[in-house]
Amino acid sequence: MDVELRGLTKRFGSVVANDHVDLQIRAGEVLGLLGENGAGKSTMMNMLSGLYSPDEGEILIDGKPVKFEGPGDGIEAGIGMVHQHFMLVPVMTVAENVVLGVEPTGRFGHLDIKKARAQVEEINQKYRLHVPPDELIEELPVGIQQRVEILKVLFRSADVLILDEPTAVLTPQEVHEFFGIVDTLKKAGKAIVFITHKLHEVLEISDRISVLRQGRITGEGDPKTLTEADLAEMMVGRPVSFTTAKEPAKPGRTMLEMSDVTMLDEADEMLLDHVSLTVRSGEVVGVAGVQGNGQTELVEAITGLERVASGKIVFDGDDITTASVRERHKMGMAHIPEDRHKSGMVDSFTVAENMVLNSYYSPYYSKGWAIDWQKVNETAARYCVEFDVRTPSVFLPGGALSGGNQQKMVVARELERETKLVVASQPTRGVDVGSIEYIHERLIASRDEGDGVLIVSSELDEIMGLSDRIYVMYDGKIVAEFDNTGGKADRNAVGLAMAGAHEGEAA
Ligand SMILES: Nc1ncnc2c1ncn2[C@@H]1O[C@H](COP(=O)(O)OP(=O)(O)OP(=O)(O)O)[C@@H](O)[C@H]1O
Ligand SMILES: [Mg+2]
Structure with a gap:
């Protein structure tokens, strides 16, 4: 199925989110869609999927104009969208989520879950999604949840799949697996629109790239010949620096000290396993690790979102182990949360x-x-x-x-x-290259003004580029520490520690 957008326009009050956009989406192809934050990518895709109706212009499917009155019409026509924020019901199983709204019913109108399961299994096999149909959504890692979203649109017979920043929350391993699935979908003749802010990803997986700026398509290109620098300039309209200039750190007094901190889950499993670390004024400390190894809990302990079971946390000389979130804020702790919707x-x-x-x-x-x-x-x-x-x-x-x-x-x-300690968790999630550059500069500026800066990120480049010192977390523990003055830490060694190679020999 081929889709064409012709002169598509959408306004929100005085904002022209899409300004006469022309775009071709072809069967068996991955179209990479890039653009600054606010360029209009999601808006355009929301029109294509029927969620928004265009103010002007038209959508053509295989040459014929279509009109969508709502997302139901979009999916009916074969266009499915996976939104960046998943829309799954956590307490239901995979199969139940997939069939929600289109349940195959038995003779007496009751939900035929057996039939549903069989259909789910069939799609699962066909596209090698490897999703467990009977598991509860809340029990599954994010990467698998996302496949459930993909399964859901395939179950509804989508031929065009719109994936809005699908990799933003995935680990590098999950991204790799995800690309495998995209490849299978492509080979099966699906048309895929892939939105991302990670330029190397778009170069790796796309067949064509379109760039949107201020609501207009301003560039199109071939991923085989373009570089990341080209793409960045096409997006932002100026060259972008991928490295942050900084002087060597001048660490001062200890701003944050965690000693032997543990945190337990409801089943008394260790989420934080005797974690000790320091952050000094005037230094950036990075916490590297594969997502899900205690980084979230580490930040919750420091910022007061969760109670610790034992151990001590001292902030600029004051014991804050039991202090409230607001108290810590008032004392000068800034917190950029990993999930802006949950706590930001x-x-x-x-x-x-x-x-x-x-x-x-x-x-x-x-x-x-x-x-x-x-x-x-x-x-x-x-x-x-x-x-x-x-x-x-x-x-x-x-x-x-x-x-x-x-x-x-x-x-x-x-x-x-005005702060003394910045705790930044995934600070640039969903942010375009130009703004990443600025946020990185500002984090370094906070350091140079004497703040302690703690950065938790699943982007190893971000950790390596900004940090003066690096801790690696694995399985709730700090398993390694690296001096990164002048960028001297060995990237491979950090990677190995992230994979658990250093377990047990904490630095
Ligand atoms: N529901 C809405 N009401 C008002 N304005 C909106 C609405 N949705 C989008 N906009 C505006 O439309 C413009 C385009 O937004 P859109 O979400 O499409 O950007 P985007 O390219 O997806 O950016 P990002 O990379 O940050 O996700 C923005 O200026 C945004 O503020
Ligand atoms: Mg968007």
């Missing part, structure tokens, strides 16, 4: 409100009982300029921003505040 922002609050989410009660914004809204709004507007958060106004709900702009909003709020 409120979708229905305005951008301005989101920008002061954890400081509106400070004397700077509040006189007695009243919040000085003018000050809030002015500050928010300034932060937006500073971090290039693209929004027509600070009064728009945070949830209306594009994914990457939401992330920049959260990062701006945390880095603009």
Whole structure:
């Protein structure tokens, strides 16, 4: 099935999210779609899948114009979208999730789960998805959950699959497996639209690349001849530096000290297994590791989102082991959370409100009982300029921003505040190359102003590029420590430690 977009236009108030876009999507091909945060990628795909209706222009399937009144029409026509935020029901099984809404029913109208399971198994085999049909969604790793989403659209006979930043939350191993699946889909004649901010991925998997800028297609190219630098410049309109310039660190006093910290789950399994680490003022400490080895819990322990079972946490000389999240914030701890929707922002609050989410009660914004809204709004507007958060106004709900702009909003709020320690977890998730460059510069600037900076990231490049010192986590433990002054840490050695090779011989 081939699809063509002709002159597709979508406006949100004064914002022209898509401005007369022409695009071809072909069977048996992967089309890589790149563009800055807010360029209009998700909007375009939401129109293609029937979620939004275009203000102008048309969609043609195999040459015939179609009109979608809702996502039901899109899938009916064979166009399925996997959204970046999964829409699965955690307490239901894979098979139940897949058939939800289109259940094959038995003679008396009851759900024929046996038939459903069989169909799920068939698709599973055909596309080598390796999804366990009877497992509960909540028991599955993110990479597998995503395959369930893919299975779900295949179950609905989609011939065009739109994948909006599918790799943002995957580990490198999961990305590798995911590419295998994409290849199988392609060979089966499916058309695939692949959105990502990771340029090497788009070069690896795409047959064609289209670049969107400010709502318009501004470039098209052949992945065989283009480089990452070319793509970055096509996206942002200027050359982008992939490395962050920095002077050697000048570490000062100890800002954060964790001693022998443990955290347990409900079954008393160790999530954090006697973790000890330090972060000094004026240094960037990176925590590397394959996702799911305790990094999330480490950050929860430091920021106070979860209680620790034993051990001690000291922040700039004060014992904060039992301090609340707000107390830690007030003491000067910034936190960029790994999941902005879970703990970083409120979708229905305005951008301005989101920008002061954890400081509106400070004397700077509040006189007695009243919040000085003018000050809030002015500050928010300034932060937006500073971090290039693209929004027509600070009064728009945070949830209306594009994914990457939401992330920049959260990062701006945390880095603009007066702090002593920055705890940044996946700080550039979903952010375009240009803004990654800026966020990295700002993290280094925080360091140079004397903050301690702790970065947790599943992007090894990010850890290697920014950190002065690196810890590696594996199975809830810190299994290795590397000095990375002048970038001298051995990438291979870090990788080996991440794979568990150093287990038991903590540095
Ligand atoms: N529901 C909405 N209401 C108002 N504005 C919106 C809405 N959805 C998108 N926009 C605006 O449309 C523009 C394009 O957003 P879109 O989400 O398509 O960007 P994107 O290219 O997917 O960016 P990202 O890489 O950050 O995901 C942005 O300026 C965004 O703020
Ligand atoms: Mg998007």
